Amino acid sequence: MKISLNWLRDFIDISKLPAQGSPEELDVLLTNTGLEVEGIEPHDKIPGGLKGFVVGEVLTCEKFEVKEKTLSLTTVDAGLDEILTIVCGAANVAAGQKVIVATPGTQLYDKEGKELFKIEKRKVYGQPSEGMICAEDEIGIGTSHDGILVLDTDAPNGTPAASFFDISGDLVLEIGLTPNRADAASHWGVARDIRAVTGLPIQLPSPALVIESNAHPIAVEIKDAGCDRFCGITIDGIQVAPSPTWLQERLSAIGLRPINNVVDITNFICHGLGQPMHAYDWNEIKGGKLIVDSLPAGTLFKTLDGVERKLTGEELMICDASGAIGMAGVMGGEDSGIKDSTTRIFLEVAHFKPERIRKASQIHGLKTDASFRFERGTDIQAKLFALEYAAQLIQEVAGGKITSEPIDFYPTPVSLVEIPVSVRRVQQYIGIEIAAERIKEILTLLDFKIEADKGDEFVAISPAYRVDVTREADIIEEILRIHGLDNIPLSDHLSANFISEFPLLDKERVQLNISQILTAKGFQEIITNSLTKADAHKAIEKDLQFETVEILNRLSEDLGVMRQHMSFAGLEVLAHNINRRQKDLKVFEFGKTYHKKGPKYIEKKHLALFTTGLWAGETWSSAPTKTALHHLYQVSIELMRSLGVTQFETDTIENSSVFAFGLRISINKKACLELGMIHPNLASKWEVKQDVFFADFDWDYWVKQEKADFVYQEISKFPEVRRDLSLVIDKTVSYQAIRKLAEQYEKNLLKNVSIFDVYEGKNLGEGKKAYSVSFTLQDESQTLTDKVIESTMDRLMKGFEKEIGAIIRK
Numbered sequence: 100m101k102i103s104l105n106w107l108r109d110f111i112d113i114s115k116l117p118a119q120g121s122p123e124e125l126d127v128l129l130t131n132t133g134l135e136v137e138g139i140e141p142h143d144k145i146p147g148g149l150k151g152f153v154v155g156e157v158l159t160c161e162k163f164e165v166k167e168k169t170l171s172l173t174t175v176d177a178g179l180d181e182i183l184t185i186v187c188g189a190a191n192v193a194a195g196q197k198v199i200v201a202t203p204g205t206q207l208y209d210k211e212g213k214e215l216f217k218i219e220k221r222k223v224y225g226q227p228s229e230g231m232i233c234a235e236d237e238i239g240i241g242t243s244h245d246g247i248l249v250l251d252t253d254a255p256n257g258t259p260a261a262s263f264f265d266i267s268g269d270l271v272l273e274i275g276l277t278p279n280r281a282d283a284a285s286h287w288g289v290a291r292d293i294r295a296v297t298g299l300p301i302q303l304p305s306p307a308l309v310i311e312s313n314a315h316p317i318a319v320e321i322k323d324a325g326c327d328r329f330c331g332i333t334i335d336g337i338q339v340a341p342s343p344t345w346l347q348e349r350l351s352a353i354g355l356r357p358i359n360n361v362v363d364i365t366n367f368i369c370h371g372l373g374q375p376m377h378a379y380d381w382n383e384i385k386g387g388k389l390i391v392d393s394l395p396a397g398t399l400f401k402t403l404d405g406v407e408r409k410l411t412g413e414e415l416m417i418c419d420a421s422g423a424i425g426m427a428g429v430m431g432g433e434d435s436g437i438k439d440s441t442t443r444i445f446l447e448v449a450h451f452k453p454e455r456i457r458k459a460s461q462i463h464g465l466k467t468d469a470s471f472r473f474e475r476g477t478d479i480q481a482k483l484f485a486l487e488y489a490a491q492l493i494q495e496v497a498g499g500k501i502t503s504e505p506i507d508f509y510p511t512p513v514s515l516v517e518i519p520v521s522v523r524r525v526q527q528y529i530g531i532e533i534a535a536e537r538i539k540e541i542l543t544l545l546d547f548k549i550e551a552d553k554g555d556e557f558v559a560i561s562p563a564y565r566v567d568v569t570r571e572a573d574i575i576e577e578i579l580r581i582h583g584l585d586n587i588p589l590s591d592h593l594s595a596n597f598i599s600e601f602p603l604l605d606k607e608r609v610q611l612n613i614s615q616i617l618t619a620k621g622f623q624e625i626i627t628n629s630l631t632k633a634d635a636h637k638a639i640e641k642d643l644q645f646e647t648v649e650i651l652n653r654l655s656e657d658l659g660v661m662r663q664h665m666s667f668a669g670l671e672v673l674a675h676n677i678n679r680r681q682k683d684l685k686v687f688e689f690g691k692t693y694h695k696k697g698p699k700y701i702e703k704k705h706l707a708l709f710t711t712g713l714w715a716g717e718t719w720s721s722a723p724t725k726t727a728l729h730h731l732y733q734v735s736i737e738l739m740r741s742l743g744v745t746q747f748e749t750d751t752i753e754n755s756s757v758f759a760f761g762l763r764i765s766i767n768k769k770a771c772l773e774l775g776m777i778h779p780n781l782a783s784k785w786e787v788k789q790d791v792f793f794a795d796f797d798w799d800y801w802v803k804q805e806k807a808d809f810v811y812q813e814i815s816k817f818p819e820v821r822r823d824l825s826l827v828i829d830k831t832v833s834y835q836a837i838r839k840l841a842e843q844y845e846k847n848l849l850k851n852v853s854i855f856d857v858y859e860g861k862n863l864g865e866g867k868k869a870y871s872v873s874f875t876l877q878d879e880s881q882t883l884t885d886k887v888i889e890s891t892m893d894r895l896m897k898g899f900e901k902e903i904g905a906i907i908r909k
Contacts, residue, residue, distance in 0.1 A: 101353035102272040102289050103142070106371065110290035111299050122270050125293075129274065132292045133580050134283055138273035142352040145239035146212040148268050151205025152238060152260035153177050154250065160187075160194045165224045172226050175200055178257015186223040187232045191246035199238055199248055199260050201231040210239065240264060269352045279567040281475030285373030288564075295544040295581045306487040308332075311500040317384060317445050319506050322392040325415040326427065327511070328450040328479055329391065330486045333381060333503035334493055335443045337361065343496055360496040361437045361444060364489055366468070373564075374448055374477060374485035375469035377417075377425060378493075381443035383435040386420025389447075394423060402430045402465070414459040415451055428456035428473035429465050443502075446493070448486045450479040453566075464652050478564035479513050515548075515560050516569050522555040528575050531587055541581045542574070609742075609805045610689055610798075613706065616741055620734060622685040622708065627668030629691055630658040635667045638784050639756045645694035645701065661693035665707035665795055666757060666777060670785040673711055677787060683712030689798065706796035708734065708774075711789055731774055731792045732762065738796075739764075739772075742805045749835040757781060758793075766804070771797045819850065819877045822892050824899075825908035826870045827863055832903050837872060844898040845891055848883070851875040869908070 104122070107113065113120025116128075126136040141148065155177040162171055171187045177200045185200070192198075201207065205218040220229045235241030235248050238260065254263055261268075274289070282288050287301075294301050315333040341347070342363040350357050350366055357363050361378050369375045394400075396412035400423045410416070410423075417425035424435040428451045437444065457474035460466060483505070490501060522535045539549050539557070546562040561568045568577065579587075614624060633656065636647050648661040662668065669688065676684055687708045694701040710726045717723040739747065744766065752761040752775055761775015774794035782791055826837070838852045856871035863869055876883060876891060899905035 100274045100276045100284060102274055102286060103349060103352040104270045104272070105352065106286050106349050107290060109371075110287055110302055111293055112302070113293065113299075115299055116297060122272070125272065128293065128296055129272070129289065131580070131583055131585065132296060133277065133280065134289060134292060135275040136272050137275045140271050140273070142269040142271050144266055144268060144348060146208035146210070147206055147239075149238065149259070149261040149264070149266055151202050151218070152233065153200055153202060154252065154254045154256060154258040154260065154263055155183075155198055155200035155232070156256050157192060157194050157196045157198060157232070158182065160192055163226075170224065173232070175230065175232065176256045177202055177230065178255065183229040184227050185230045185232055186226050186228040187247065189232065189234065189247040191249065192232060196247075197250040197252050197254070199233045199250070199263075201233055201237070203229055205230075207237065208239065210236075240266075269348070271352055278475065281472060281477070281566065282373070282564045284472050284475065285370060287372050291546070292581075295541065296583075298544065304488050304491075306484070306491040308487050308490055308501055308505075310502075310504060312502050313504050315381060315443060315502040316387070316504065317381070317506070318388040319508055320388065320390045321508055322390060323415055325393075325452045325455040326391040326449060327452065327509075327513070328482050329447070329506065329508040330449065330482045331389070331445055331447040331506040332486060332490050332501060333443065333445050334490060334499045335381075335502040337442060337444060337493065337497040337499035339437060339439050339441050339497065346496065359437065359439075361441070361493060364492045364496065365446075367492070368448075368485055368489045369468055369472070372481065372485050372488070373472060374481060375428070375472050376446065376448040376485065376489060377431050377469075378437055379424065379431070379435045379445045379447065380437060380441045381445045382441075384419045384424065384445060388420060389424075389445075390418045391427065391449075392416060392418055394418070398423070400426065401433045402426060403433055403436055404430065405433060408463050411462055413455070413462070415455045417447075426459060426463075426465075427451050429459050429463070429470045430467055443499075444493075446486060446490055448482050448489070450477060450482060461652055476564075476566035478562075480563040482509075483507055513563055515563060517550075518559045518561065518569070518571055518574055520557055520559050520571055520574050524571065525575050525578060528572075529579055529582075529587065533578070533582060537582075538578055541578050545577055545581065547574075547577075606802050609802050612741065613738060614687075614689075616738065617687050617708070617734075620685070622687045625669070625672050625686045625688045627672060627688060627690060628658070629662055629668075629693065631660060631662045631667045632657050633659040635784065636660070636663055638781050639664060639666075642756050645696050648693045648695050648700060663692050663694055664757065665690055665692060665705045666781065666793055667785075669707055669709045669793065670777070670782060670787055670791065673709060673791060674785040674787050677711075677789070682789065683716065685710045704798040706738075706794075706798045706801070708794040708796075709791060711787075711791045726790070726792055728761070728774070728776060728792055731794050735764075735772060735774055735794050735796075739801075742801060744804050749833075751833075769800065771800045815877060815879050817878055817880070817882050819875050820883050820888055821873055821875050822888065823855075823871060823873050824892075824896065826872060826899060827867055827906040827908060828870065828899075828903055830859075830866050830868050832905075834870070836903060837870065837899070840898055840902050841874065841895055844894055845876075848876045848878055848887075848891055849874060850877050 116124055118124035122139045126139065130136050155175045158174045158176055160171050160173045162169055171192050173185050173187055173192060175183045175185050177183055201218045203218055203220050207215040209215055218231055232247045234246060235243040238248065276284060283292060290301055293299065315335055317331060317333060319329055319331065321329060339359050339361055342357050342360045346363050346367060347357040350363055353370060355366055365376045365378055393412060393414060394410050394416050396410060398410040399407055400410055401407045415427035416423045417427050423432060425431040451473055453474045453476050456470055460470040460474060486505065522538060525538055526532055535555060542549060542559055548560040549557050550560060551558040559574050568574065630650065636643060643663055647663060650659055653659045669686065672686060673684055687706065689706055692703050692705060708731060710731055712726060714724045714726045714730045748765045750763045752758050752763050752773060756778060758775035759778045761773060763770050764772040772794065777791040777793050834854055841849055841852050853873050854870055855873055858869040876888060896907050900907065
């Protein structure tokens with residue numbers, strides 16, 4: 100939300116602040132109250148603020164001819180250390196004139212604020228030129244280009260043009276408004292927070308309407324309970340025209356495009372007072388009556404932006420005798436809007452239920468300044484004041500007379516929220532002794548009323564515009580933000596009356612530990628969007644167990660559904676980097692997938708690893724090694740061990756549209772990790788043409804496996820013994836089967852099993868392969884004897900021969 104300092108000064112005299120309302124002072128003050136200032140930008144009435152333009156004096160002027168053109172070679176005193184030589188093409192330039200000079204380095208802009216070119220020292224037709232003598236349009240103060248602007252002034256040479264023309268700019272604060280602070284979505288709202296901190300008074304207009312007659316009344320009928328209050332008035336004899344300069348400057352400063360004097364006033368009220376309003380062409384209201392109602396689903400309605408929309412039946416509509424003329428709280432209709440020929444208007448300001456406006460805004464994808472405020476809650480008690488002030492301003496800028504009695508449909512005045520407050524609890528929760536009188540003073544400055552005051556206990560009545568303050572905790576928050584968090588001292592021994600229990604499982608700590616392990620192994624973390632293309636799921640449709648979750652108000656087809664698989668975003672990241680010649684990649688992501696199972700929605704968290712290209716970079720000491728499945732498998736095993744998991748089962752992945760080949764790891768028959776090479780068909784969907792290896796951890800399951808109670812023991816002082824076997828087995832036998840058998844036949848001494856060579860050849864026989872396997876044995880209590888070693892290895896060999904038909908090559 101943008102706040103203009105010049106506009107803010109209309110509500111509160113910030114010059115009385117200690118630093119006279121400097122941007123830096125307001126930055127700190129507002130941020131401390133919860134209205135975080137995210138940026139401060141200058142806004143110039145004239146693009147560029149006339150920087151580099153100065154008053155100068157033409158000292159000499161000599162004419163010369165070039166290609167049938169008459170130019171002038173001038174010398175100009177621009178108040179600089181040196182006299183400037185400038186070539187000028189204007190016919191009216193002459194010695195002795197006072198002019199506006201664009202000095203070297205000055206940036207010129209067009210009337211829209213776009214950069215044109217920068218003034219530099221250069222040669223023009225062989226003559227040196229060190230600046231430019233300007234016409235009105237080149238400065239931005241007019242449109243004439245008939246000749247240079249000649250000044251009648253005694254201003255010293257070098258006087259900044261901004262000072263000479265009294266062009267004062269504005270400063271605009273960008274405030275990050277939190278969803279609960281609808282009350283601050285206006286210049287008046289921001290001024291209220293400044294008042295609460297400083298005690299400076301708010302300055303509000305006091306409109307006084309003169310009602311000429313009741314010749315043009317509009318009847319109002321409320322048929323839908325979604326409208327709580329409706330105010331309106333007719334103004335006749337207006338002239339639609341461009342707004343006066345002051346109004347255009349107010350709107351332009353906050354990024355609004357001035358349209359005409361009537362529409363601009365409605366925008367002025369919306370951003371000034373936080374009250375959205377709408378002006379109708381009175382002659383377009385058929386039957387002289389407005390009806391607030393909903394219309395049947397399927398009804399077509401064309402909004403002001405020229406788009407024909409199909410209603411769902413849930414929208415709150417403003418109708419006349421012939422049909423809808425506005426979508427309440429969102430946008431007006433095309434036919435009833437203000438036109439250049441409009442001479443009579445009906446001005447309306449209303450209060451609609453926030454949930455109805457938000458639903459209509461979401462359904463039709465219409466985000467307007469009005470819907471932004473209505474769906475958060477506006478001040479129902481300020482409607483009539485806003486209407487009267489707007490009517491007075493329209494008469495001032497567009498003329499006209501008020502020709503109807505003001506309408507104020509308000510059948511059930513709002514009941515303000517009454518909140519019992521205990522001073523003791525306020526002090527207890529804030530942690531310091533704040534005097535009861537100071538607490539009440541803060542609340543009074545925030546427009547809360549104090550009733551049933553018993554000293555240490557009272558009732559605070561929320562103002563109507565504070566729809567978010569409903570509990571004592573909210574009151575305490577209000578007191579704290581105005582008193583100031585920085586004014587709460589920290590003691591040496593922090594304490595509280597209530598401390599929540601620490602979770603048995605700290606998921607964030609587990610995730611951080613795993614992230615650090617992966618980072619140490621050369622992986623980089625990525626964070627991607629959970630939205631993806633709808634057709635992405637078609638490529639892996641046979642692997643999906645659930646329905647896809649679709650986005651109703653999708654921004655584009657590329658962001659049309661919630662992802663069901665972690666491979667999509669990772670492949671997109673890899674493609675982006677590979678296309679920029681970064682082909683050796685290791686990345687990981689903690690992300691979520693989303694699924695629909697009948698009426699239920701399911702959210703799952705994953706840890707995804709992606710590797711592609713070279714596993715280790717090319718160096719002088721080692722040949723480049725392409726990433727292979729065993730690299731990713733080894734990393735996955737280390738992660739599992741760090742989570743305290745050492746026992747697991749492994750199966751191969753077959754007939755998958757995600758993996759060309761891969762492994763599925765299970766614990767107690769629960770599949771919780773899949774890893775392998777991404778299927779080329781899937782990779783090609785993202786135009787990735789190199790092998791990609793991918794591991795997908797079911798993080799919701801894995802994080803529960805983490806064991807914080809590790810037991811450490813000293814390294815054994817007794818040596819390990821390694822023995823190797825060469826096993827000829829069927830190709831169908833996996834390494835996992837060999838490992839499982841070894842652990843089954845020797846549970847005490849066997850510390851590790853690993854394969855260090857695999858061989859296949861004709862001399863082994865059809866369907867055979869040879870594994871070279873190492874076995875590490877160790878006794879924690881004594882040195883192993885040859886007899887024990889031989890007995891153990893003999894038992895293992897007999898087990899391999901019996902269980903998997905292995906031939907032991909001796």
